[in-house]
Amino acid sequence: MLHSGNGFVRTMILSDKCEKWIQNSIQLPIPALLVDQNILQQLQLNICNKMRLNRKIKIAVDAENFGSSKFDFENFELLRFYNHTDKDYLVFEVSSENKIIIPKNFSYKINNNLKVPTQISLFLDLWNRGNFVNCRNMTMRRDSTKKGIYTMLRNVLLPPRKPIPVLESVRTLAQLRDEMLKFGIFPFLNGGTFLGWYRECSVIPHTTDMDIAVFAENWNLQFSEFMWTHNSSFRVKRQLGLVNDSYELTLVPKNGFETPVDVFLMYKEIENGKENRWVGGLTTTGIKYKYMYPEYDPWCAADLMGHLFWVSCTPEDKIQKEYGNTWYLDENSSKYIWNAAQNAVENGRFSREQMKTETYNEYKINDFS
Structure with missing residues (x-):
């Protein structure tokens, strides 16, 4: 391109x-x-x-x-x-x-x-990338918000974020899709956003962010630079990892509800002659995780509340890999432990010096002025 x-x-x-x-x-x-x-x-x-x-x-x-x-x-x-x-x-x-x-x-x-x-x-x-694939539109019985002792303690130490407004957040994600397309980047639904689309044809109502992924080879560094300009409708709230290892950006819109959008780079690796894909996760202490996927085929297109987004052409296969055989059951987001996913494995760690200087950065609005 x-x-x-x-x-x-x-x-x-x-x-x-x-x-x-x-x-x-x-x-x-x-x-x-x-x-x-x-x-x-x-x-x-x-x-x-x-x-x-x-x-x-x-x-x-x-x-x-x-x-x-x-x-x-x-x-x-x-x-x-x-x-x-x-x-x-x-x-x-x-x-x-x-x-x-x-x-x-x-x-x-x-x-x-x-x-x-x-x-x-x-x-x-x-x-x-336009072959249309449909969602399941399942009727959901919502999980109780009652929490175990561990979850309650965790929520005291790290208060959970508020659920996002569904319609506005989908429009926000579509706006980000359009900004990425200007740079030739094709994002696809990932994580809980992918699950919500396939299972419910919507956004899970208690979710607190949106998730998309991009193939690492499709990333355009000039898009990252564009995020720091006044021309973008978004600002960078957080950056984790390195472009070649466990990279993740959290973007929020400059106007309206600040729906966090987590953008993950998805990397390719060959193991025993087979291609695998993975996205990274990172703790505050520098421990890295891999979310492992089989050979990925994201290039089908889907409708999420009137907006086009790209998805895997075999959604249930990918969702079952990450969420297990009971993916169709609701689990309240306040109980979700990100590094306990079915497909998450430890992947080494960044050094303390790296965490201080380049692999864990959070930004405030003043950083953009």
Whole structure:
């Protein structure tokens, strides 16, 4: 993916030859979106003088306009899409059983009634990650807030945070998703947020933060720098670990309820010829933990209260790995012990000097002034 000097995904400018090719080759009586991956890749390379069409051009047409024209679409493969006002994504019908969803706010240019994406590599990534997967929408019996002695003592020493407002927090997470996409970063739901989406199609009502993860190889350091500017809608509240080891950022919005969003880097390792993934956890004394996952496949797309988020294509497999066979039972967040998860193992420790200087940092609002 191409980036500009400030780290943002670069916007493409079509060459004159490509502009002319579109005008001559794709003439439509109704608005449509170009979703043909082969043509988009050639447009991205600006090699339109060598464009060869040996099959139908794939375009998508709004369902409201579908069938409204008597135009002969013989040279086109048509997809129908839906633009629901209460969703922040478009829904494309690929077949009767499969659909693709992508965010509405991708950049494009209109040429002869044809919308042509202008950040093509990003658009293709959105498309390839867009296979829709549904949540379970289970009816939950909420866990009692009654606590054992250990939990009560822990809550005296470390008072639990207040539950987050659900709708506002989901909107906050979608806003962060959009800021990350500007840098070519694709976050996916993780931890309790992932569990809440899959199990309940919502946010667990007693949760106190949101969790997302990013593949370490997809991380863009310029995004971290952007978080420290006045241009971001978020500020860094906490940073744990190092970029190459157990890295975690806690971000909070600058306006509205300060919903903490924990952003974990997910690392890859090969063990006995098999790929594993893990995210880190860190105690205040420097002990590191790994949350271990089998080979990860985050690239499906899901709806969380009208907003698009990326998730594993095999959600129950990943959730069972972390939360065990009783993942479908509610456990009050005030009782949750993060380093006692089913898939958590110790992973060494950072030195006292590292903890003082680089691997455990908390920030106040004044640090941003």
